[in-house]
Each structure stands twice: as structure tokens, then as C-alpha cells.
Amino acid sequence: MTFVSKTKLNTFDFMKNIKATFLSVSIALSLLFLTVSCSEKTKKEVTPAVSQTIEVTYAKGFTVENKDTYTLITVTKPWPNADRTFTYALIPKGTPTPTGEFDAVVQTPVENLVVTSTTHIPSLEALAVENTLVGFPDTQYVSSPKTRARIDNGLVKELGINESINTETVIDLDPDVVIGFSINNQNKTYATLQKTGIPVVYNGDWAEETPLGKAEWIKFFAPFFNKEKEADSIFSHIVTEYNNAKQLAAASNTKPTVVSGAMYRDVWYLPGGRSWMAQFLADANTQYLWSDNNDTGSLSLNFETVYDKAINADFWLAPGQFTAYSQLLDESASYKNFKAFKNKNIYTFSNTKGATGGLLYYELAPSRPDLVLKDLIYFTHPNVLTNYTPQFFKPLE
Structure with a gap:
């Protein structure tokens, strides 16, 4: 709009300017309204957000990937030597099932x-x-006080044995998902549940x-509950604490020798040199006597083989069921000849049990x-963590 101070506009020019100004404002308002309307329409058409991307660093058995409208979890190693992978689509409620x-x-x-x-x-x-848990097989083995209380109050149903879960009870519970555990792909119970429409995820x-x-498998559970940030924070804390403890142990001037496992029916079972227990012993700055072995599972040796190599071991950790x-x-009088036996340096997790006898180590230690x-x-380097209270291992009685 043009303003004049000294020149007087005639009526025609004045009305002409007013009309032009009005038209410009009308167009501007129309464009603004159109822009807002389009913006609102766009907002309404946006697909609901899905879980954020999760970075998996240490675990080798699964990946989590964001897609446009869903989260894809791929389990690459549901059990050792698995010959196939499993893919699971996690979709926000109320959104269409993705193609694929x-x-x-x-x-x-x-x-x-x-x-x-467990x-x-x-x-x-x-x-x-934990309040989402409605069923579990062999509830007697659950050690956590929090979940034990829910079981005792009837909030978690007993489902029988894992290999043959009571399918009728599961169907009655109608869970959103069953998180399965199996040693192979031949679990007929899981196949039956899937046929009823209940998703089963390995x-x-x-x-x-x-x-x-x-421990990083907490990130596997997170997308099912939109808890990715919480899982990342929890796991980061565990990594920090683990690495800090490892550094403290590495600074110790001693590196004691260690034997593990025990006899069962004439066979001494002990961790392979590339097993997770062997990794613990290495990170604790100890010398595991079978660290040069390449097995990732357990070793099965005769008594004489272990006796000859481990009789002078400084510590004996996790002696099986003893x-x-x-x-x-009572099992063998020869055990008294071990240096660790003589010096009372044998430590076990079998004395740390839940209210119904389940071993806390088997439940919580992996996490x-x-x-x-x-x-x-704490036990192999007594001067390192002086103010720490052991959570799993205790001296043999």
C-alpha cells in the first residue's frame, strides 16, 4: 500500500488502492490457511513412530533394525549351530501389517x-x-523376589515343562507374544501355539x-515395550562397571591359577577355553589352566587328566553341584590333595538360592x-575390591 503525505488522492485512486490492498491481504490469508490446512493434514497422515534404532555391539545372535513403519528383529543364532535365521516384525498397535x-x-x-x-x-x-509376565514353565526355578511374589499371588501361571508347555493354559492366557527358548527347531509346542495365532519369538x-x-540381550526385549532408551542406559552402565572392574584386576601384581568344574559320573566337566566362564577368568586377571583350549562350551575330561594339571591350582571356582x-x-578322597582344597580356596554359586531352591546364578548372572x-x-584378588559384597559366589561350607 502506498502512503502519500502532501499529494491528495482523488476518490477513485483512493478506492483503487484500498481494493488492491484488500485483495493482497485476502490472497495472503488464503495461502496461510491453505498452508496450515496442508500441514494439519500432513500431521494426521504421518505413520505412528516406531522404535528407535538399537546398536548391538557385543551380542552376535540378534540385530534390531528400524523400517518405515515397524521394527525388524532378526535372530541369527537362536541356538548353537543354527542353520537358519528368524525374522520378527514389531508394529505399533493400530497400524497395518507390513508386507513381507x-x-x-x-x-x-x-x-x-x-x-x-529364567x-x-x-x-x-x-x-x-515384569507385571506383563502372565505365564512361565517350571516356576519353582524362579529366584527373583519380585517375580516370586507375583507367582505366589497367582499372577503368573505355571505352564509345566518348557519342552512340553501346557498349550491349553497358554491359549487361555492369550498372550501378545511367547518368548521361546529351544535347543533346535523341533519344538512342536511352539508350532501348535503359532497355529492358534499366538506369536512365538525365539x-x-x-x-x-x-x-x-x-547381557546385551536386554536390547532384544526393549522394542517389545518401547523401552529402547532404558535398555541402552542399563547396558551402558553394566559395560562401564565391567570394564572398570577388569582394569582394577589388571593392575594387580598377582595372577593366580584357577581350575573349575567338578566330577559327575566319572567325568570332570569344566569350561572350554573360549567359553564365557573362561572369559570371566581372563578378565579377572587369573590364569585359567585350560585357557589354551578352543572350545566355547564345556570340556569332558577324566579325573586323572584334571588331577595332574590342577592339583596345585591356587583357586577352585564353581565346583559343580558341591x-x-x-x-x-564323600565323592572322592583324592580331592583333599588339591592345593585349593587344603587352603580352603574353593568358591561356589550353588549356595546362593531363591526361596524355592532355584540358583540365582543361572537366572541373574547372564544379565x-x-x-x-x-x-x-573379590576372592582371587582380596586386596582389590575390599568394600564389595559378593552376589553369587560364596566359600564352600
Whole structure:
């Protein structure tokens, strides 16, 4: 609009300017309204957000990938020597199922589920979603006080044995997903559940070969509950604590020798040199006597072989099912000849049990390798963690 101060506009020119100004304003308002309308329309058409990308660093058995409208979890190692992978699509509730072939499609966030291994429970509790657990096989083996209370109050149904879960009970529970555990792809119970429309997802945390690799499976659970940030924070804390403890142990001037395992029916079972237990012993700055072995599982040796190599070992850790020195002597009088026996340097996790007899180590240790490492350092390097209270391992009685 043109303003004049000294020249007088005639009526025609004045009305002409007013009309032009009005037209410009009208056009501007129309464009503004159109822009806002389009913006609002765009907002309404945006697909609901899916889980954020998760970086998996230590675990080798799964990956998490964001797609446009869903999260893709790929389990590459559900059990040792698996010959196939499994893919699972996690979609926000109320959104269409994506195109493609998946072994299961799960709507998130999950409101109720069934898990099948005690190693799954710590992840649920750490993410504060333990109240979603509605069924579990062999509930007697659950040690966590928090989940034990829910079992005792009837909030978690007993499902029988893992290999033959009571399918009728699971169907009645109608969970959003069943987190399965298996040693192969021949579990007929899982196949039956899938036919009823209940998604079954394999978890292979137990097949990981490193302590931090096992613990990182909390990131596998996170997308089911939209808890990615929480999982990342929890795992980062565990990594920091683990590495700090490892550095403290490395600074010790001693490197004691260690033997592990025990006899069972004339066979001494002990960790392979590339197993997760062997990794713990290395990070605790000890010399595991079978560290040069390349097995990732367990070794099966005769008594004489272990006796000859380990009789002078400084420490004997995790002696199988034995909880007392008297039990060892009842099994074999030769045990008294071991240096670790003579010096009372035998430590076990078998004395740390839940209310119904389940071993806490089997349940919680895979999720908290930082605590396991600190336990081992506490006993093998007594001057390193002087103010620490062991969580799993205790002296043999």
C-alpha cells in the first residue's frame, strides 16, 4: 500500500488502492490457511513412530533394525549351530501389517507375555515391565523376589515343562507374544501355539559366548515395550562397571591359577577355553589352566587328566553341584590333595538360592556379568575390591 503525505488522492485512486490492498491481504490469508490446512493434514497422515534404532555391539545372535513403519528383529543364532535365521516384525498397535515374510508379527507395546527361561526375567525387571509376565514353565526355578511374589499371588501361571508347555493354559492366557527358548527347531509346542495365532519369538541369549554378549540381550526385549532408551542406559552402565572392574584386576601384581568344574559320573566337566566362564577368568586377571583350549562350551575330561594339571591350582571356582568340603570328600578322597582344597580356596554359586531352591546364578548372572566379575576378583584378588559384597559366589561350607 502506498502512503502519500502532501499529494491528495482523488476518490477513485483512493478506492483503487484500498481494493488492491484488500485483495493482497485476502490472497495472503488464503495461502496461510491453505498452508496450515496442508500441514494439519500432513500431521494426521504421518505413520505412528516406531522404535528407535538399537546398536548391538557385543551380542552376535540378534540385530534390531528400524523400517518405515515397524521394527525388524532378526535372530541369527537362536541356538548353537543354527542353520537358519528368524525374522520378527514389531508394529505399533493400530497400524497395518507390513508386507513381507516374517516368522512372527507382534503388536507393540506388549501388554502381556509368556517367557520360558529364567534368564529372561531379569531383563523384564530391569525394564520395569515384569507385571506383563502372565505365564512361565517350571516356576519353582524362579529366584527373583519380585517375580516370586507375583507367582505366589497367582499372577503368573505355571505352564509345566518348557519342552512340553501346557498349550491349553497358554491359549487361555492369550498372550501378545511367547518368548521361546529351544535347543533346535523341533519344538512342536511352539508350532501348535503359532497355529492358534499366538506369536512365538525365539531368544538365544544362552548361546552367546561372551559375558557382555549375553547381557546385551536386554536390547532384544526393549522394542517389545518401547523401552529402547532404558535398555541402552542399563547396558551402558553394566559395560562401564565391567570394564572398570577388569582394569582394577589388571593392575594387580598377582595372577593366580584357577581350575573349575567338578566330577559327575566319572567325568570332570569344566569350561572350554573360549567359553564365557573362561572369559570371566581372563578378565579377572587369573590364569585359567585350560585357557589354551578352543572350545566355547564345556570340556569332558577324566579325573586323572584334571588331577595332574590342577592339583596345585591356587583357586577352585564353581565346583559343580558341591556346596561343602565334606561333600567333595564323600565323592572322592583324592580331592583333599588339591592345593585349593587344603587352603580352603574353593568358591561356589550353588549356595546362593531363591526361596524355592532355584540358583540365582543361572537366572541373574547372564544379565549382570559385572557382578560375576566382581565376585571372582573379590576372592582371587582380596586386596582389590575390599568394600564389595559378593552376589553369587560364596566359600564352600
